Amino acid sequence: MTDTRQTSQTDAAEMTTLRKTSSKLLSLGIPLAIGFVSQMAISFTDAALVTRLGAVEMAGTTLALSVFSIVMLLGLGIVTAVSPKLAGSFREGAGDELRNWYVQGSWIAVGIGLVGSVILLNTGGILTLMGQSQELASVAQEYNSGAALGLPLFLLYVNARSTMSAVGQPKALGWIMLTAVPVNLVVGYLAIFGLGPFPGFGVVGAGWSSTIVRMLVIVAAIVLMHRGRAFRNLALGNASLRPRPKLILEVVRDGTPIGVRILLGEGFLPVLAFFVARFGSDATTAHALGLRLVSLIAVIALGFSSAATTMAAWARVDGNPRALHALRSALLLVSGSYAVVLAAVTTIAFDFVVDVLFALDDHSAESTLRALLPLVLTYFLLDTLGTVLGGYLVGLLDTLVPMIVVMISFWGVGLGTGLLLSGPAGMGFYGLWVGMALGAAPVALFNFVRVTYQIKILRTAHLDAA
Numbered sequence: 001m002t003d004t005r006q007t008s009q010t011d012a013a014e015m016t017t018l019r020k021t022s023s024k025l026l027s028l029g030i031p032l033a034i035g036f037v038s039q040m041a042i043s044f045t046d047a048a049l050v051t052r053l054g055a056v057e058m059a060g061t062t063l064a065l066s067v068f069s070i071v072m073l074l075g076l077g078i079v080t081a082v083s084p085k086l087a088g089s090f091r092e093g094a095g096d097e098l099r100n101w102y103v104q105g106s107w108i109a110v111g112i113g114l115v116g117s118v119i120l121l122n123t124g125g126i127l128t129l130m131g132q133s134q135e136l137a138s139v140a141q142e143y144n145s146g147a148a149l150g151l152p153l154f155l156l157y158v159n160a161r162s163t164m165s166a167v168g169q170p171k172a173l174g175w176i177m178l179t180a181v182p183v184n185l186v187v188g189y190l191a192i193f194g195l196g197p198f199p200g201f202g203v204v205g206a207g208w209s210s211t212i213v214r215m216l217v218i219v220a221a222i223v224l225m226h227r228g229r230a231f232r233n234l235a236l237g238n239a240s241l242r243p244r245p246k247l248i249l250e251v252v253r254d255g256t257p258i259g260v261r262i263l264l265g266e267g268f269l270p271v272l273a274f275f276v277a278r279f280g281s282d283a284t285t286a287h288a289l290g291l292r293l294v295s296l297i298a299v300i301a302l303g304f305s306s307a308a309t310t311m312a313a314w315a316r317v318d319g320n321p322r323a324l325h326a327l328r329s330a331l332l333l334v335s336g337s338y339a340v341v342l343a344a345v346t347t348i349a350f351d352f353v354v355d356v357l358f359a360l361d362d363h364s365a366e367s368t369l370r371a372l373l374p375l376v377l378t379y380f381l382l383d384t385l386g387t388v389l390g391g392y393l394v395g396l397l398d399t400l401v402p403m404i405v406v407m408i409s410f411w412g413v414g415l416g417t418g419l420l421l422s423g424p425a426g427m428g429f430y431g432l433w434v435g436m437a438l439g440a441a442p443v444a445l446f447n448f449v450r451v452t453y454q455i456k457i458l459r460t461a462h463l464d465a466a
Contacts, residue, residue, distance in 0.1 A: 017322070021330040025307055029334070031174035032165060033303025038177035040299050042184045042213065049188050050206050057203050060139025063132065064207070066270070067123050067140065068147060071116040072154065073266055077259025079109050079158045081251045083306070084395045086166035087313035098166075099239035100247070105159040107243045108251055113152025120148040139203055146207025153214040160221040165310045169230045176220045184213045257403035258394060264403070268410040268439065269294075272432050275419065283429035286368040289358050290376045290433070294383070296357075297342050301384040304335050305391030312395025321459035328451055331388050339384040343377040368429075375433040382440035389447035396454050405446045414439020 043065070050061045082105035089098035119126075124141030128134065164170045191209035194200030201208065225231045269291055276287040308331055315323035346353065350373065354366055393402055418435020421427045427434065 014326075017326045018329055018333070021311075021323070021326040022334055025304065025311065025327070025330050025334055028165060028168065028170060028307035028310060029304040031170040031303070032161070032306045033300040034174035035161065035170075035177040036299045036302045038174075038181050040295070041181045042210075045181065045185050046188060046206055046210060049185075049192055050203065053192070053202060056135060057139055060136045061143045061203060061206065063127055063136055064123055064140035064143035064147070067126060068120060068144060068151070070263065070267070071119050072151060073262045074259040075109075075112040075116055075151065075155050076158055077257075077262045078112060078252055078255030079105060079155050080162065080258055080309075080394065081255030081399070082108070082159060083162035083166060083309050084313035084316075084397055085251070086163055087310045087395070088317040090167045091314045091317040095233075095235065098234065099236055100244070102159070102163050102236060103239045103241055104244060104247045104251065105162065106156060108248055108255075109155035109159045110152050111248075113155045116151045117148040120144040120151065142203040143207040146204045147210050148207075150207075150211035150214040153211065153218050156218045157214065157221060160218065160225060161306075163225065163236075164221075164231075165306055166313070167231070167234065168310070172224050172228060172230070173221060176217060176224070180213055180217050183216065184209065187212055254397060254399055257399040261390070261399070261403040261406045264406050264410060265443075268414065269436070272415075272418070272436070275422065275432055276429055279422075279429040282362075282365045282368045285362065285365040286372050287429070287432075289354075289365075289369050290372055292358070293346070293353065293376055294380050297346060298380055298384060298387070300338060300342075301335060301387045304331065304338070305388045308388055308391040309395040312392045316396055316458070319458065319461070321455055324451075324455045324458060327392065328455065331392060332385075335384055335388040339381050343381060346377065347373065372430065372433060375430065375437060379433065379437045379440055382437060382444045386440055386443040386447050389444070389451055392451050393447060393454070398450065398454060402443075402447065402450065406443055409442040409446075410439040413442060 047058070047061070051058045082101055085101045086098055086105070089095075089101055121144065123144040124137040127137040127140055132140075161170070161173055164173050188206060188209040190198075190200070191205035191212075192200045192202060225234070226237050273284070273287060276283050308327065311327050312324065315321075315327060350370065354369065390402060393399070414435045416435070417438050418432040421431030421434050422429065423431075425431060
């Protein structure tokens, strides 16, 4: 009887812990997700505006954004490595250390951003060397000539986002990003098309408008962190601005695998388009829309991933294996529920997605996309699990091995299997998407096993210390 009562009390305590952890995960993850959704909305707004300039301008801008994304993703990964260090310092109550990491993160963002800007200022030459036409390369160069200086500003925003998340106060940044969406629409329109007697600047204006909006966002974020009530105790204005090479190298060491992992994962999807093209226009259209659908419904997972990074770092510093165990359970519950519900809604609202969001009026391509939908949603479910658990591992400063697993899974298992199934196995275009799902599955499974292993290590260390 006593054992039964103790078991019941333990179960009740675990459920209470799970509810509290899930609530905290949601309170951190939702504002961060809003920020990611807003970033996507800004990109869609830019694309919609540039489309009105013509097909060539749109194609060139798309190429420019592809180059920008490659450079940006690597920098994003490196700067993200500051996040668990900020969270750990905050949890320890080490204010000077937190301020120091914030400053070093800013130096890294500016340094990597400026190097990336130099690359972006040579977009035309890079695309010409890759075989693109001079016309499209010139348009792409126009856009990135304006957008280049926005890269360090964006990476400074990532560092600010990491700081706000690390101290458990990301809500204000969500509001800033929501406000940035209509501001971007107005600034972009004026820069591209002008108003009345004031002429617009076309594609280069689109690039400059993105830089201006990024500048406004980071200025608002910095003012908030230095003046806002929620951040007043951090005293970020008292931080020493001196760069510390040793700490910068530490972040670069931890962050480079994150950046490479992001590049490998994100770059895998568009690369498949080269193999899809041989299956005809319907397959190409369905593939492009399938990727857009995944990007639309998967973006929220990035918010939970970032929240998991912060909460895992807190538990790591506390030396609390129970908190890590509860976080794993909460992460699976919240992200799993979100993924299943969104997959169901997408299935039910498929006609709305096709007709309204994608404006697809090609019945043959629509039929191909409908047949592809189960594979798209399978990939989405597996990728969501891998993404959120990947953020958990970043919080534990476990970055190198997950990068290697992504490389093997996507580019070995995924691409290799996809090519075999699409060709010799006779599955055609659909075989490539089966390969995508099979590439995402090992990443999700490994990340879960790796998280469990890290919890076990901390639990063992905790018992030894006791």
